[in-house]
Amino acid sequence: MSDKKLGLSALIALIIGSMIGGGVFSLPQNLAYSASTGALLIGWGITAVGMICLALIFQFLSHRRPDLEGGIYSYARAGFGDFIGFQAAWGYWFSAWLGNVSYAVLLFSALSFFFPVFGLGNNWQSILGASVVLWLVHALVLRGVQEAALINTILTVVKVLVLLVFICAAVVAFRLGVFSHDFWGHFITVGNQHPVLFDQVKSTMLITTWVFIGIEGATVVSSRAARRNDIGKATVLGLLGCLAIYLLVSLLSMGVLEQATLGQLKNPSMAGVLEHIVGPWGAKFVAAGVILSVAGALLAWTLFAAELPFVAAKDGMFPHFFAKTSGNNSPVAALWVTNGLIQLFLLLTLFYSAGYQALFSIATAAILPPYVFSAAYGLKLAWLGGNGPHEEGRARDIVLALIATLYGIWLCYAAGEQMMLSSLLFVPGIAVYAWHKNSIGASVLFKPFEMAIAGLVVILAVVTVVMITGGQIQLISSAV
Numbered sequence: 001m002s003d004k005k006l007g008l009s010a011l012i013a014l015i016i017g018s019m020i021g022g023g024v025f026s027l028p029q030n031l032a033y034s035a036s037t038g039a040l041l042i043g044w045g046i047t048a049v050g051m052i053c054l055a056l057i058f059q060f061l062s063h064r065r066p067d068l069e070g071g072i073y074s075y076a077r078a079g080f081g082d083f084i085g086f087q088a089a090w091g092y093w094f095s096a097w098l099g100n101v102s103y104a105v106l107l108f109s110a111l112s113f114f115f116p117v118f119g120l121g122n123n124w125q126s127i128l129g130a131s132v133v134l135w136l137v138h139a140l141v142l143r144g145v146q147e148a149a150l151i152n153t154i155l156t157v158v159k160v161l162v163l164l165v166f167i168c169a170a171v172v173a174f175r176l177g178v179f180s181h182d183f184w185g186h187f188i189t190v191g192n193q194h195p196v197l198f199d200q201v202k203s204t205m206l207i208t209t210w211v212f213i214g215i216e217g218a219t220v221v222s223s224r225a226a227r228r229n230d231i232g233k234a235t236v237l238g239l240l241g242c243l244a245i246y247l248l249v250s251l252l253s254m255g256v257l258e259q260a261t262l263g264q265l266k267n268p269s270m271a272g273v274l275e276h277i278v279g280p281w282g283a284k285f286v287a288a289g290v291i292l293s294v295a296g297a298l299l300a301w302t303l304f305a306a307e308l309p310f311v312a313a314k315d316g317m318f319p320h321f322f323a324k325t326s327g328n329n330s331p332v333a334a335l336w337v338t339n340g341l342i343q344l345f346l347l348l349t350l351f352y353s354a355g356y357q358a359l360f361s362i363a364t365a366a367i368l369p370p371y372v373f374s375a376a377y378g379l380k381l382a383w384l385g386g387n388g389p390h391e392e393g394r395a396r397d398i399v400l401a402l403i404a405t406l407y408g409i410w411l412c413y414a415a416g417e418q419m420m421l422s423s424l425l426f427v428p429g430i431a432v433y434a435w436h437k438n439s440i441g442a443s444v445l446f447k448p449f450e451m452a453i454a455g456l457v458v459i460l461a462v463v464t465v466v467m468i469t470g471g472q473i474q475l476i477s478s479a480v
Contacts, residue, residue: 005226006149008234011218013153014300015238018214020159021297022106022268024246025290028253029269030207032262035200036185037254042197043204044247050407051212054371055239057378057404058219059232060397064381066228070311071219072370079377082317083433083450088373089312090429091366091422096305097338098363101345103298104130110268110294113287127350131343133295137302138339144328145224148303155296162289163245166274170252173277179255188259202414209414211246213367215239216374220304223311306335319436362425365418372408379405417473423461430454 006014023030031040061068061075068074073092077085108129109121118126141148182188185200195203218225218234225231253262253273265272268290274282310331313322324333379401385394412419437445446454467473 006146006221006224007226008230010146010149010153011221011225011230011234012238012241013156014149014221014303015214015217015234016160016241017152017156017296018217018300018304019212019238019242020156020163020245020293021103022110022290022294023211024163024249025268025270025286025293027207027211027246027250027270028257028262028273029265029267031204031250032254032259034188034190034195034203034263036182036188036197036259037179037251038184039197039200040204040250040254043201043208044250046201047205047208047212048243048247050403050410051215051239051243052236053400053404054375054407055215055236056400057375058216058235060400061374061378061381062219062222062228062231062235069223070308070315071222072216072374073220073308073312073317074315075219075377076370076373077315077317079380080373081447081450082437083446083453084373086312086317086433086436087426087429088370089308089317090432091363091426092370093305093308093312093338094425095363095367096301096308097342098345100134100298100301100305100342101349103294103301104134104342104346105349107133107291107294107298110287110290113284122349122353124350127346130346133298134339134342134346137299138335140299141302141306141335142326142328142330142332144330145221145303145307148299152296152299152303155292155299159289159293159296160241160245162285162292163249166270166286166289167245167248167252169274169277169282170248170256174252174255176255178258179251181258185259205410206414206416208246209411210364212239212242214300214304216371217300217304220311221307224307302335302339305338306331308334309338310334316440317436319439362421364422365412365415366422366425368408368411368415368419368422372405372412375401375404375408420460420464420467420473423457423464426457427461430457 035043065075065078068078070077070089073085073089076088105121105126107121108118108126111129112118112121112126118129120126121130137148140151184197185195188195188200215235215238218231218238222228222231249270253270256262256273257265257276262269262273268286270289271283271286274286276282309318309322310325310333312318313320313334322331322334322337324331326332379398382394382397382401415422434445464473
């Protein structure tokens with residue numbers, strides 16, 4: 001059995017590769033649509049503080065609990081018990097593989113820029129092509145996680161180079177007068193409304209909620225790391241790299257085109273910005289960047305989506321079947337189940353796209369509660385202290401964990417209706433958890449506080465269904 005491990009550069013590439021998907025290429029329009037330059041700066045400032053604290057808490061947890069190999073799932077379980085740990089794993093896994101369905105569709109939608117036959121990425125030609133790509137990625141991961149991570153590293157370097165070309169062009173074309181025009185958004189109109197500064201900042205942060213999903217990547221594959229210390233380093237370095245790219249892409253674009261013009265661009269809006277700077281070839285260059293970026297994200301999230309149920313099965317939280325590995329130490333059973341589900345939903349996209357969109361809406365926010373539980377577990381560890389060498393800097397760790405926890409709660413609030421919809425996903429997770437506990441002969445299925453939490457989730461799901469039927473909540477897809 002192969003025992004190859006992932007070094008620091010591979011871990012950083014996994015984080016950057018998972019965070020930078022297709023969303024960064026639409027940031028200029030998405031942010032400018034309802035926010036001024038000033039609001040954008042405030043929103044990014046808050047996001048930077050929250051995400052840096054969250055990254056530092058992941059680093060803190062990797063140092064304090066090197067025995068936990070499942071990342072945010074393991075942290076949730078260690079801090080709050082089996083039921084919370086299972087629900088964290090369930091929601092994360094579901095979001096990861098369903099997100100890959102979205103990446104597969106987006107990949108062929110981007111390819112249609114060069115090959116119009118692929119249309120919007122959801123016709124039969126696109127689904128056939130996406131299926132081929134899916135099983136090629138599957139075969140690559142079966143060859144070994146190390147080999148797949150190497151390919152991801154190459155794709156990550158290429159996509160970052162594409163983004164750096166855009167950033168350099170935007171620096172040259174940047175005009176301070178355009179950047180400072182209507183700095184606080186007094187003349188911004190969204191629909192028939194003129195959003196105040198607070199609403200502009202909130203709309204900005206609703207978008208930045210999603211572009212950092214994947215920050216936990218190194219913790220998810222922590223059992224594959226060559227050195228435990230690299231997990232925390234990779235998390236912080238990957239976060240800082242992505243933050244710098246996101247800031248430069250969004251803020252420099254505000255100095256190339258005025259807010260009103262930028263907000264009306266077709267996505268991926270980075271193509272429109274670069275076309276304005278260098279001409280028509282710029283749009284094709286960005287389209288190629290989208291293809292490479294999404295391909296890298298698809299590979300990174302395939303690794304995460306298979307790794308988490310594999311680790312959970314080794315812990316006895318998922319059926320033992322998921323713990324089966326190949327000769328290359330790849331999570332073969334988890335990979336087959338995960339990619340089989342992706343294939344099923346690719347077909348659903350072809351025959352019933354509304355059904356896929358509805359389910360994607362439900363799963364989108366399910367990845368956020370594990371962030372809250374991880375940060376809260378960090379707060380718990382820092383508050384309790386008592387571990388000799390770790391006492392130094394305890395006050396700092398408490399403050400960082402508190403900020404990260406509050407920010408995680410903010411992410412759940414910012415998700416709004418998506419967070420309510422995700423309750424529909426966690427209800428079947430409760431049933432699966434009870435079935436699994438019973439199948440392994442557990443004497444108690446739920447502790448009292450777990451029963452109370454399960455009851456609240458069921459009540460929220462019932463309220464959500466009532467609101468859906470009443471038209472107060474719409475089932476729409478949302479990009480991560």
